[in-house]
Amino acid sequence: MYINQAIKKAETQKRGITRKVWFPRPMILIPTNTNAGFLMTSIGQDPGQKWVPYSDDLTANDWIPYG
Structure with a gap:
């Protein structure tokens, strides 16, 4: 799915988003409604x-809710 679709789905699930191409150790992006933009983390990190x-990244269609 595209980034906007993944964000909407992740918000309802209280999760972050990532791209499938970033596996096996994906970065998890947490969207914010602030000037901080997206916060980046990975499993086990703040x-x-x-x-x-x-x-x-913005035009990719491999975004998924994750985390």
Whole structure:
């Protein structure tokens, strides 16, 4: 699914999002409604730095809710 679809689904499930191509150790992105944008984390870590997407990330269709 596209990033906007994954965000909507993840919000209802109280989860983050990731891309399938980032497996087996995916980054988990937590969308915010602040100027922080997306917070980036991975399993077992606290949310850390801000994520800045590439254009390929924004147009990809392999996004899924995760975490």
